[in-house]
Amino acid sequence: MIAAVLTMALMGLVLGVILGIAAKVFYVETPPIVDDLEAVLPGTNCGQCGFPGCRGAAEAVAAEAAPVTLCPPGGKDVIVQLAEIAGVDVPQGGGGDSKEEPDPLVAFIFEDHCTGCTKCYKRCPTDAIVGAAKQIHTVITDACTGCDACVEVCPTKAILLRPKPKTLRNWHWPKPGSVYEDAA
Amino acid sequence: MGLLDLPFLKRTAGAFRLRGGVHPETRKYLSKNAAIEKMPMPKLLRVPLQQHIGAEAVPMVERDDYVLKGQLIGKARGMVSANVHAPTSGKVISVGPFAAPHPSGLPVTTVTIRPDGEDKWGPRLSRMHPEDASPKEIANRVMEAGIVGMGGATFPSSVKLGLGAKYDLHTLIINAAECEPYLTCDERLLRERTEEVADGTAIMAKALGVKKVIIAIETNKPEAIADMRHHTLQMGPGGEVRPVPTLYPMGSEKHLVQTVLGLETPARALTAELGVVVHNAATAQAVHKAVRYSEPLLSRVVTVSGRGVNRPANVEVLIGTPVSDLIDHCGGLHGEPDRLLLGGPMMGLPIRSLRVPIVKGSNGVLALTHGETRRKQAMPCIRCGSCVSACPCGLLPMEMNARIQSDNLEEAVDAGLMDCVACGSCSFICPSNIPLVQSFNYAKGRLAAKESRKHQQEETKRLAAARTARQEAIAAAKKAAMAKRKAEQAAKKKKQAEAAAAKKKAAEEAAAASAAASAEPSAPSSSQPVEADT
Numbered sequence: 001m002i003a004a005v006l007t008m009a010l011m012g013l014v015l016g017v018i019l020g021i022a023a024k025v026f027y028v029e030t031p032p033i034v035d036d037l038e039a040v041l042p043g044t045n046c047g048q049c050g051f052p053g054c055r056g057a058a059e060a061v062a063a064e065a066a067p068v069t070l071c072p073p074g075g076k077d078v079i080v081q082l083a084e085i086a087g088v089d090v091p092q093g094g095g096g097d098s099k100e101e102p103d104p105l106v107a108f109i110f111e112d113h114c115t116g117c118t119k120c121y122k123r124c125p126t127d128a129i130v131g132a133a134k135q136i137h138t139v140i141t142d143a144c145t146g147c148d149a150c151v152e153v154c155p156t157k158a159i160l161l162r163p164k165p166k167t168l169r170n171w172h173w174p175k176p177g178s179v180y181e182d183a184a
Numbered sequence: 185m186g187l188l189d190l191p192f193l194k195r196t197a198g199a200f201r202l203r204g205g206v207h208p209e210t211r212k213y214l215s216k217n218a219a220i221e222k223m224p225m226p227k228l229l230r231v232p233l234q235q236h237i238g239a240e241a242v243p244m245v246e247r248d249d250y251v252l253k254g255q256l257i258g259k260a261r262g263m264v265s266a267n268v269h270a271p272t273s274g275k276v277i278s279v280g281p282f283a284a285p286h287p288s289g290l291p292v293t294t295v296t297i298r299p300d301g302e303d304k305w306g307p308r309l310s311r312m313h314p315e316d317a318s319p320k321e322i323a324n325r326v327m328e329a330g331i332v333g334m335g336g337a338t339f340p341s342s343v344k345l346g347l348g349a350k351y352d353l354h355t356l357i358i359n360a361a362e363c364e365p366y367l368t369c370d371e372r373l374l375r376e377r378t379e380e381v382a383d384g385t386a387i388m389a390k391a392l393g394v395k396k397v398i399i400a401i402e403t404n405k406p407e408a409i410a411d412m413r414h415h416t417l418q419m420g421p422g423g424e425v426r427p428v429p430t431l432y433p434m435g436s437e438k439h440l441v442q443t444v445l446g447l448e449t450p451a452r453a454l455t456a457e458l459g460v461v462v463h464n465a466a467t468a469q470a471v472h473k474a475v476r477y478s479e480p481l482l483s484r485v486v487t488v489s490g491r492g493v494n495r496p497a498n499v500e501v502l503i504g505t506p507v508s509d510l511i512d513h514c515g516g517l518h519g520e521p522d523r524l525l526l527g528g529p530m531m532g533l534p535i536r537s538l539r540v541p542i543v544k545g546s547n548g549v550l551a552l553t554h555g556e557t558r559r560k561q562a563m564p565c566i567r568c569g570s571c572v573s574a575c576p577c578g579l580l581p582m583e584m585n586a587r588i589q590s591d592n593l594e595e596a597v598d599a600g601l602m603d604c605v606a607c608g609s610c611s612f613i614c615p616s617n618i619p620l621v622q623s624f625n626y627a628k629g630r631l632a633a634k635e636s637r638k639h640q641q642e643e644t645k646r647l648a649a650a651r652t653a654r655q656e657a658i659a660a661a662k663k664a665a666m667a668k669r670k671a672e673q674a675a676k677k678k679k680q681a682e683a684a685a686a687k688k689k690a691a692e693e694a695a696a697a698s699a700a701a702s703a704e705p706s707a708p709s710s711s712q713p714v715e716a717d718t
Contacts (some may be wrong), residue, residue, distance in 0.1 A: 042641065044648045073644075093242055126647040145644050168234070169634065171288045172629020176619035177562070
């Protein structure tokens with residue numbers, strides 16, 4: 001029995017040393033910009049980009065495997081900041097430098113269809129849904145990032161994304177027509 | 185050169201010079217001689233709960249409630265907010281969203297009251313003697329009465345009256361310049377309710393703790409100047425009426441201070457930092473009513489004018505009166521107006537619907553015909569520099585506009601966008617009809633939206649972090665609970681095992697004892713139970 005124990009212990013030691021050396025020799029450096037990129041991303045790990053969490057998305061952007069426009073909840077600001085860090089141009093047209101950027105989306109719950117199953121409210125990464133078991137849930141639009149996570153889990157398809165409602169607080173004047181357009 | 189710069193030489197001209205400014209045709213003759221009339225009670229009153237800058241008031245009534253005149257229906261939320269009162273007695277028929285008197289036409293929470301025609305007063309605010317009241321009590325009363333700046337900015341007046349505690353103030357200026365064309369409501373107020381305005385001014389001076397009071401009136405209102413001069417003594421020994429040049433935008437707070445006192449307010453600073461506070465003349469009258477007669481702000485004087493209105497007039501209307509009722513009272517519209525405005529033609533807000541109500545900050549309703557709006561096609565900038573010489577803030581409007589047109593908002597800010605007061609002098613003077621001030625308004629809105637998005641992003645991060653922390657805490661708590669339970673169960677098991685062992689031992693001993701007893705019957709007390717040693 002002592003022989004068996006000694007063998008296993010020795011094997012463990014040797015393999016451990018090999019692993020330790022291998023980890024040092026074959027160390028893969030994470031690009032330092034990954035941390036910077038991750039700091040810019042919303043950090044909700046909503047998964048809309050198709051990568052495992054915001055960290056995964058940051059790595060993909062750093063490896064240039066994904067465009068900087070990958071984050072729908074982040075909007076134009078995130079695109080511009082990501083492009084700045086990653087050192088690429090802000091893509092034209094695709095939400096980049098277009099004159100009128102699309103309205104941000106927020107979740108909306110059809111109260112007739114809500115069964116109060118609490119699935120969406122457990123899934124929401126920003127706690128933007130309030131509700132309790134067998135009670136109708138509702139969305140706090142100020143906290144919602146429009147990340148789509150709740151839409152997927154709703155068993156009755158009672159949630160959909162809608163443009164954020166305009167209020168007197170976030171309304172502003174439209175851009176007046178440029179010099180030549182105004183010909184009426 | 186040196187002599188010309190001496191302030192006293194400039195003072196002989198009546199006032200300090202203002203940079204820039206324009207001279208739009210005032211067209212005040214349309215309503216100048218129409219005495220203030222009271223409007224009959226409208227069928228419905230729609231009182232928005234947000235008529236001021238700051239947070240929306242909290243509704244205090246529900247549908248089907250009966251309200252009395254002067255009853256609080258919206259309570260101020262936080263410091264920068266204002267109370268809203270029922271303008272008459274009647275039944276609340278709805279509390280909910282209704283189109284705001286705003287160019288967007290977006291809804292705002294509105295209390296709709298159907299007047300019962302009795303106009304019955306509810307309990308009034310407590311009686312107050314301004315002569316004995318402390319500044320704080322006066323400011324409090326102004327807050328209770330829901331008074332906001334009635335020149336159009338609608339900033340809660342009580343906040344401005346409380347500035348005396350924070351800054352060393354020396355002068356109160358009553359803004360009766362009324363530099364916007366068409367508007368005559370302040371002028372009529374000064375002429376017809378001179379005493380009330382003077383008294384309100386004196387009360388405000390007491391609240392602010394200032395000795396010097398100046399009523400600034402543009403020179404195109406000689407009657408108002410003369411009437412007001414009869415009442416200067418009522419405003420205390422430091423009272424004075426000061427005619428100021430007729431020049432747009434004389435009624436802008438900072439420019440008025442510069443004209444009257446020669447003090448230039450630094451960029452993005454308050455006039456209070458120079459020791460000066462500016463209040464509107466209509467606000468002074470509202471303060472008089474609130475402090476002397478305990479009446480909250482329930483009505484205001486509105487000028488209805490423009491060539492599109494059949495009978496231009498100055499009307500005292502209840503807050504919440506629909507614009508359509510007011511126009512009907514003034515003889516209705518004369519054909520289809522080109523533009524409907526709330527406020528003056530230079531800075532007023534175009535409205536889409538006539539159903540929107542009059543609010544505390546509406547000083548005019550204008551129906552302008554095609555001949556008055558002179559809407560023309562915009563042409564390329566010829567870099568004539570007219571806008572630069574017209575800008576009262578010393579900015580370069582054409583430069584700012586070029587940057588905004590190419591979406592360089594940050595560069596526009598560098599060029600001084602945030603110092604723009606949106607007076608519209610540049611758009612007025614531009615020979616190419618370029619919508620300059622419109623573009624500045626757009627840029628300011630965009631920047632504010634950007635700022636709020638940035639704020640929201642930070643909030644999102646905070647919320648996500650809070651959620652992660654909470655979930656980790658829950659997991660840790662679960663783990664701890666499980667470990668505890670496990671430990672408890674292990675302890676229980678151990679105890680049971682021990683108890684069983686002890687029982688077994690006892691039984692064995694008993695068996696041994698009984699065996700011994702059967703062998704030796706005289707053995708004492710062997711039948712007693714044996715305690716298990718632990």
